[in-house]
Amino acid sequence: NAGVTQTPKFQVLKTGQSMTLQCAQDMNHEYMSWYRQDPGMGLRLIHYSVGAGITDQGEVPNGYNVSRSTTEDFPLRLLSAAPSQTSVYFCASSYLQASGSRHEQFFGPGTRLTVL
Amino acid sequence: GQQVMQIPQYQHVQEGEDFTTYCNSSTTLSNIQWYKQRPGGHPVFLIQLVKSGEVKKQKRLTFQFGEAKKNSSLHITATQTTDVGTYFCAGERAGGTSYGKLTFGQGTILTVHP
Numbered sequence: 001n002a003g004v005t006q007t008p009k010f011q012v013l014k015t016g017q018s019m020t021l022q023c024a025q026d027m028n029h030e031y032m033s034w035y036r037q038d039p040g041m042g043l044r045l046i047h048y049s050v051g052a053g054i055t056d057q058g059e060v061p062n063g064y065n066v067s068r069s070t071t072e073d074f075p076l077r078l079l080s081a082a083p084s085q086t087s088v089y090f091c092a093s094s095y096l097q098a099s100g101s102r103h104e105q106f107f108g109p110g111t112r113l114t115v116l
Numbered sequence: 117g118q119q120v121m122q123i124p125q126y127q128h129v130q131e132g133e134d135f136t137t138y139c140n141s142s143t144t145l146s147n148i149q150w151y152k153q154r155p156g157g158h159p160v161f162l163i164q165l166v167k168s169g170e171v172k173k174q175k176r177l178t179f180q181f182g183e184a185k186k187n188s189s190l191h192i193t194a195t196q197t198t199d200v201g202t203y204f205c206a207g208e209r210a211g212g213t214s215y216g217k218l219t220f221g222q223g224t225i226l227t228v229h230p
Contacts, residue, residue, distance in 0.1 A: 035220075040125065042204060043159065043220040058217070059117070090158060104149065104161035105206075105218070 001026050006091050006108035013081040013115045021076040021111050023091030029106075030096045032074040033058070034066065036087040037110075043090065049074055050096060081115045088112050118143045120207050122221030130229050135192040137224035139205035146210040148181055148188045149218065154201045162190075185210065195228045202226070 007022045025032065033048035045058030049068040063085060065077040074093075078085060092105040119142040129135050139148065147166045151159040163172055165181035165188060172179045178191045188207075192199055202225045206218040 040222060042122070042222040043206075045217060045219075048217065059219075092159075104164060105151075105159075107158040107160070110158050 003027065004091055004093055004106050004108035006089075006111050008111060009109065011111060011113050013078075013113065015082060015115060017081050019078050019081065021078075021089055021091075021113075023074045023076065023108060024072050025074075025091075025093040025106070026072065027093060027106065028071060029093035030071070032068065032091065032093045033105075034064070034074070034076045035090045035092065036060065036085075037090060038087050046076065046089075078113075083115045086113060086115045118207070118209050118219045120205060120219045120221040122205055122224055124224055125222060126225050126227070128227045128229065129195050131197060132194050135195050135199070135226055137190050137203050137205075137226075139188045139190075139207070139221050141186045141207045141219075143186070144210045145185050145207040147208050149206045149208075150179060150188075150190055151204045151206065152201050153204065153223070157201075159204060192226075195226070197228050197230055200226060200228050 004025045030051045034046040035043040037043050044060050046064050047058055047066040049055045052068050052071050055066050055068050068074050089111045091108040094105045095103040121140045123138050149164045150162040153159045163179050168185050169183045170181040176193045180189045202223040204223045205221045208218055
């Protein structure tokens with residue numbers, strides 16, 4: 001199993017450009033999520049999905065879109081990049097327990113994004 | 117919204133000293149998870165605590181979940197250079213329809229001097 005994969009590893013954008021960060025998992029996990037990590041602020045949830053066709057907003061969703069057409073893939077789209085979106089982005093996946101609580105999250109290696 | 121505060125933000129220790137990081141939630145948690153992130157790496161799951169007052173050990177690491185399920189701690193005995201990294205707690209809010217959303221603390225960056 002490859003686990004959680006993310007592409008690209010590094011990306012530099014100019015303000016106003018759009019792009020898609022790719023995330024895929026081969027563990028058949030229902031739950032997938034996107035986080036951004038900034039110094040001193042931990043991991044902040046951007047968007048998440050509890051299954052194919054279902055997505056919802058997290059703590060910092062503005063400027064980002066997601067879709068979940070398959071169980072495996074959960075791409076994150078930046079609509080019009082801004083310098084404030086310079087960050088490290090992590091995708092994660094996990095099982096959902098019957099109670100709705102989550103098992104451990106498996107994180108991808110991350111995408112380091114710089115917006116000039 | 118739910119807030120999870122983690123202290124200290126930084127901790128520098130000499131190899132062999134103990135280390136503790138604390139996590140406090142503004143709301144009651146159904147469970148709390150701990151992760152470790154090595155420099156330049158991604159977070160890796162360490163453990164999940166579910167029960168009030170629960171204590172779990174992994175070799176030199178001891179994890180505690182408070183009686184009120186609003187706080188937690190991670191204690192490392194006799195640190196080693198391999199313990200270097202950022203330690204995060206992540207809490208899942210009790211009740212509601214949070215669909216298992218986790219709120220992460222800010223993390224504690226541990227440096228170990230040989």
